[in-house]
Amino acid sequence: MMTADSSAIPPVIALEDVSVVFGGKVRALDGVSLHLHRGEIVGLVGESGSGKSTLCRTLMGLGEPTSGTVTVDGEPLGARLARDRLGFRREVQMLLQDAVASLSPRMRVRKLVEEPLDVHRLPLEDGRARIEVLLKRLGLPANAMEKFPHQLSGGQARRVAILRALVLRSQVIVADEPTAGLDVSVQGELLNLMLDLHAEFTLTYLIVSHNLNVIRRITTRSVVMYLGQVVEEASTAALFRTPAHPYTAALLSTNPVVDPAKRRKRIVLHGEIPSPINLPSGCRFHTRCPRAAARCAQEVPQLRSVGEGQSVRCHFPLTDDMVAA
Structure with a gap:
């Protein structure tokens, strides 16, 4: 949550007047500005085709803006990726909407959560110790480590995705429809877990969702998009009230x-x-x-x-x- 003087602190990620045009015709984003301050939980809403996915891809460095700037802790994203691509990938992680499909069907969960340690050249023994701690913290049974993704429930698959991010000590989580397809009771458990992890690890969340009850429940500030533009931004309480x-x-x-x-x-x-x-x-x-x-x-x-x-x-x-x- 932002403090009274958080506006004086550079945002962890900032988009300034960003536009993304595909094929010279499709304006997926048009003059979008968005600041994510460390420790915030920001909601992003709008109909399909409003530009939410393009914004997330641009923020993640998976696509370059046609115009405008993206900065990370005040440093241009392009320069940050050129200087320390793996470091940025460790700090900023994305939870995809289809959690099961985002996990390789050929790997058991143990391999899936240990693979990032190898990719990022982190000590395996330290990483395994952290995995054991996080496994219990996330409420995953020990036997989940020996399963394949198709053997997991939807809620378990999402917890595995969170585990893969936290084992890298990520600080910014972009969550695309984190509760899609889950039973209401499981949705509540997952949202409570995300809030607990936010407080415990001082995480920054960008939550993309069509479920307005999720946005109201978990976010502190909300951004509404329509046809590639931000049409409203406010504290979540103010947005729902007026x-x-x-x-x-x-x-x-x-x-x-x-x-x-x-x-x-x-x-x-x-x-x-x-x-x-x-x-x-x-x-x-x-x-x-x-x-x-x-x-x-x-x-x-x-x-x-x-x-x-x-x-x-x-x-x-x-x-x-x-x-x-």
């Missing part, structure tokens, strides 16, 4: 809530998300926005502050209604 962008409000209105008194009125968005090859003029959301006016089709909105720690890319943010009321 969304400023109509798109955010529409997303939250679909979120399942047990208590009928706390359910939001459903906001139905008509039409499909536009093609990133043929982007709408003006605001990219205006073709589906229930608040759209003539200005929205003509003028591109800029990301601007609408409150402490909350910013929105909208000409007519919902916060204006609150002020008027």
Whole structure:
């Protein structure tokens, strides 16, 4: 969690005005800025095709931005990779959505979790001792080490993926849909484990999820994307309490809530998300926005502050209604 003076500390990873264009036509990211401070838990949400995966790949150094900069502790990512590629790979790890498919089906778990030690040229005996400690900490049975990935449950496979990251003493974890496909009870256990590990190892998380209850449960700050742009950013509590962008409000209105008194009125968005090859003029959301006016089709909105720690890319943010009321 960020402290009061954390803004004075350089972010562990920062994207500044990053754009990624594929084939000269597809703008997967367009002017995206995102700061991850050490110890933060940040959520990233948006429909499929909004640019979340491209952002993660760019942050991980698996793809170069067309423009803009990515820095790690203030150092350009390209320079960091050229100077110490393995060091960066140890520090920043990604948990993929399909945990079982991310593990080689030809290796037993023991080989899978020891392989990173060999790749990163770390002492094997020290690493094995750490694996034994983490095995118990993650609640994995000892016999899991002798199994193949297909013999693991979904929850166990995700714990093995976490084990592979922590054995390298990684500090930044990018988790893509960490609870996808898991039973609700298993989801709760995994989220509690991630929170415990965050506190124990001072981890930094970027959580990518379509499950808004996961975002609300585990993150401290949330970023909403639409068609390659950040349309809203705020503390998670503020975002769920008073969304400023109509798109955010529409997303939250679909979120399942047990208590009928706390359910939001459903906001139905008509039409499909536009093609990133043929982007709408003006605001990219205006073709589906229930608040759209003539200005929205003509003028591109800029990301601007609408409150402490909350910013929105909208000409007519919902916060204006609150002020008027």
